[in-house]
Amino acid sequence: MAVAEREIRTKAASQGGWMMVYRRLTKNKAAMVGAVLVGLFVVSALFAPLLAPYDPLEPVAPPLEPPSASHPLGTDYLGRDILSRIIFGARVSLQVGVAAVGIALVVGTLVGAVSAYYGGWADLIVMRVMEIMLSFPSILLAIAIMAIMGPQLINAMIAVGIVAIPTYARLVRSSVLSVKEHEYTEAAVAIGATDLRIILLHVLPNCLAPLIVQATLGIATAILDTAALSFLGLGAQPPTPEWGAMLSDTREYIQRAPWVMTFPGLAIMISVLGFNLLGDGLRDALDPRLK
Amino acid sequence: MTTYIAKRLLMLLPVLLGISVTVFLIIHLIPGNPAQLMLGERATPEALAALEKQLGLDQPLHVQFFRFLGRVLTGDLGRSIRSNKPVISELAERFPATIELSFFSMFVAVVVGVSAGIISAVKRYSLFDHVSMFLALIGVSMPIFWLGLMLIWFFSVNLGWFPPSSRLDVRFFLETYTNFYLIDSLLNRNLAAFLNALWHLVMPALALGTIPMAIIARMTRSSMLEVLGQDYIRTARAKGLAQRVVVFRHALKNALLPVVTIVGLQFGFLLGGAILTETIFSWPGVGRYIIEGINERDYPVVQGTVLLIATTFVFVNLLVDILYTFIDPRIRYG
Numbered sequence: 001m002a003v004a005e006r007e008i009r010t011k012a013a014s015q016g017g018w019m020m021v022y023r024r025l026t027k028n029k030a031a032m033v034g035a036v037l038v039g040l041f042v043v044s045a046l047f048a049p050l051l052a053p054y055d056p057l058e059p060v061a062p063p064l065e066p067p068s069a070s071h072p073l074g075t076d077y078l079g080r081d082i083l084s085r086i087i088f089g090a091r092v093s094l095q096v097g098v099a100a101v102g103i104a105l106v107v108g109t110l111v112g113a114v115s116a117y118y119g120g121w122a123d124l125i126v127m128r129v130m131e132i133m134l135s136f137p138s139i140l141l142a143i144a145i146m147a148i149m150g151p152q153l154i155n156a157m158i159a160v161g162i163v164a165i166p167t168y169a170r171l172v173r174s175s176v177l178s179v180k181e182h183e184y185t186e187a188a189v190a191i192g193a194t195d196l197r198i199i200l201l202h203v204l205p206n207c208l209a210p211l212i213v214q215a216t217l218g219i220a221t222a223i224l225d226t227a228a229l230s231f232l233g234l235g236a237q238p239p240t241p242e243w244g245a246m247l248s249d250t251r252e253y254i255q256r257a258p259w260v261m262t263f264p265g266l267a268i269m270i271s272v273l274g275f276n277l278l279g280d281g282l283r284d285a286l287d288p289r290l291k
Numbered sequence: 292m293t294t295y296i297a298k299r300l301l302m303l304l305p306v307l308l309g310i311s312v313t314v315f316l317i318i319h320l321i322p323g324n325p326a327q328l329m330l331g332e333r334a335t336p337e338a339l340a341a342l343e344k345q346l347g348l349d350q351p352l353h354v355q356f357f358r359f360l361g362r363v364l365t366g367d368l369g370r371s372i373r374s375n376k377p378v379i380s381e382l383a384e385r386f387p388a389t390i391e392l393s394f395f396s397m398f399v400a401v402v403v404g405v406s407a408g409i410i411s412a413v414k415r416y417s418l419f420d421h422v423s424m425f426l427a428l429i430g431v432s433m434p435i436f437w438l439g440l441m442l443i444w445f446f447s448v449n450l451g452w453f454p455p456s457s458r459l460d461v462r463f464f465l466e467t468y469t470n471f472y473l474i475d476s477l478l479n480r481n482l483a484a485f486l487n488a489l490w491h492l493v494m495p496a497l498a499l500g501t502i503p504m505a506i507i508a509r510m511t512r513s514s515m516l517e518v519l520g521q522d523y524i525r526t527a528r529a530k531g532l533a534q535r536v537v538v539f540r541h542a543l544k545n546a547l548l549p550v551v552t553i554v555g556l557q558f559g560f561l562l563g564g565a566i567l568t569e570t571i572f573s574w575p576g577v578g579r580y581i582i583e584g585i586n587e588r589d590y591p592v593v594q595g596t597v598l599l600i601a602t603t604f605v606f607v608n609l610l611v612d613i614l615y616t617f618i619d620p621r622i623r624y625g
Contacts, residue, residue, distance in 0.1 A: 132309030135608075136601045137563030144313070144597050147585045148320045224434055228567055231436045232582055247437060251571070258444050265437030273432035 024285035031281020037274025044087045045094035052084035056241040064257040074259040076246070082260065085241040086267045092242045093223045093271065096157050100222035101215050103161030108168025109211070113199050115169070116176035127173070130166040138163045142225055146234040153226075153242065156235035160225045164218055171214055175207035209286040213279055220275035227268050243268045295616060299609055306605055314598045315359050318590050319352070329372045329588050345370075346591075363598065369591035371584075378595035382577060386599065387470035388458060389576030392568065393561040395492050396500035401554060404504040405547070408511025412519060412546075413538055423508060430505030435564055439498035439571035446494060453494045456573035460487050495572040499564050503557040510553045515546040548619055555611025559604045 025031050044051055054060045059079035067074045073082040115126035133141065145159035179185060180203070188198050227244030229235035236242030243264040250261035318325050326342040327334065347355050362369070368378040411420040447455035458472050459465070463484040465475050476485035518524065519542050527537045566578035577596050584592030
């Protein structure tokens with residue numbers, strides 16, 4: 001009975017809360033623009049094989065053809081259709097964004113929660129390590145990790161994920177520290193709940209709002225950083241249709257075929273903008289006091 | 292004040308130690324034998340053994356680390372495998388190029404960003420506010436390597452206004468003293484070279500400075516709006532002070548506090564972003580150096596550059612914190 005009662009109560013509370021957030025979010029025009037851009041990005045990622053007019057890996061026309069009716073964004077130096085490559089590139093970027101943020105979110109949350117909940121030595125050591133990681137400019141740390149692991153898309157994902165861990169760890173830590181002091185946590189301890197139960201059921205749900213915001217903005221950063229690594233030749237390798245990789249070596253054709261470098265960059269910018277707008281909107285919706 | 296700085300310096304020690312451990316580990320975490328990787332498949336066993344000895348790989352790990360630390364502290368970062376020159380002297384040659392680029396970018400970013408932020412805040416919801424905040428939003432989402440390419444395409448290839456690469460036209464010869472070309476050209480009393488170096492800086496600086504510029508503009512605007520809404524500003528206005536005096540003397544000083552922090556943090560971004568910008572504009576700084584190092588598997592080069600950039604970042608942040616106590620006395624006594 002107690003269980004059912006609690007379920008009903010939390011359901012009602014969270015439904016009301018999330019409805020309000022949803023309503024605030026949909027009222028925010030910028031956030032809605034962001035949501036549309038993100039939607040576009042996700043749709044082209046999921047349905048790439050249906051949407052792309054050509055094979056992204058095979059030459060289908062003469063190289064460096066300017067945009068035309070059959071190739072709306074032109075062709076690259078191998079004669080591959082750029083539009084098709086960009087659509088498939090969304091797939092790569094979505095995977096990268098979700099995987100990198102996933103790594104950072106899981107490890108960061110775990111590390112932050114444990115270090116805040118237990119405090120003492122664990123906290124001291126963990127936070128020093130995070131501080132050291134933050135003492136590297138993020139792209140530099142990612143590059144150093146890539147130097148160790150070797151140039152591959154999956155390694156770039158991992159590197160970008162690792163670099164973002166301290167952000168989440170600090171966020172969760174500070175939330176946990178404040179939640180720990182609340183009476184309901186004390187009450188849970190008093191009735192003998194285990195640490196794991198307290199962290200998962202009582203502490204973490206209260207950090208959810210900032211984490212959602214951070215994760216949304218984090219996908220933008222992950223897309224940007226992975227594209228940068230690939231641009232430098234450290235991430236995705238040819239012939240993978242990755243947006244950053246599509247931009248590297250385009251300087252040679254800058255005069256003859258500027259479309260080759262224009263569209264992949266535009267794709268990066270628009271998706272990053274989408275996640276940034278949505279993230280900002282979510283922040284305003286989840287915490288109206290910040291506005 | 293002195294105790295505060297001393298305390299901050301002391302707190303720096305574990306961070307610096309952590310950085311050196313990380314840098315040290317780079318070479319040890321590579322899968323396989325680093326000496327083999329650096330010399331390639333066809334290296335002779337003698338050459339391999341020699342390099343292993345040179346890198347100290349034949350010693351136990353902790354011995355290697357303390358040797359590494361000892362060498363680093365005496366300014367020895369090893370030799371580049373490719374050029375066989377000391378990494379420290381190659382870095383010393385290139386670092387001024389990176390610093391010059393970063394400082395100039397930051398200068399542009401602060402001047403433009405702060406001005407745009409102030410105007411946007413004072414003329415809230417005006418056309419200027421909307422346009423500049425929209426541009427700032429685009430700027431924050433901008434892949435700088437793409438922006439660099441677009442700048443080259445537009446301003447160099449199409450219009451021919453700015454040079455697409457290098458720090459100075461080859462026709463200029465400079466006696467180098469500092470490797471900061473803006474300074475060296477003046478020391479050479481060569482105004483034409485100074486202007487030419489400045490000319491070469493414009494596009495890379497714009498590419499590198501765009502994101503910080505956008506962030507600074509947004510930060511200045513919101514912080515300015517917050518300050519302008521406070522009681523003492525209303526009092527100042529009620530006294531009949533001119534808008535100019537209220538904005539610049541009363542509001543700006545307080546509004547700029549958070550901006551200083553952002554500027555400090557953005558320096559790290561600039562040092563990282565320089566890696567991309569230098570690659571695009573063939574800028575001979577440490578950013579391009581590290582990428583060359585990675586491509587050539589020249590690990591001493593990679594280690595040395597990572598160490599240099601991270602240490603610089605840490606000290607810049609320290610400097611900003613100290614600067615902050617000068618601007619905001621509450622921190623010193625807090």
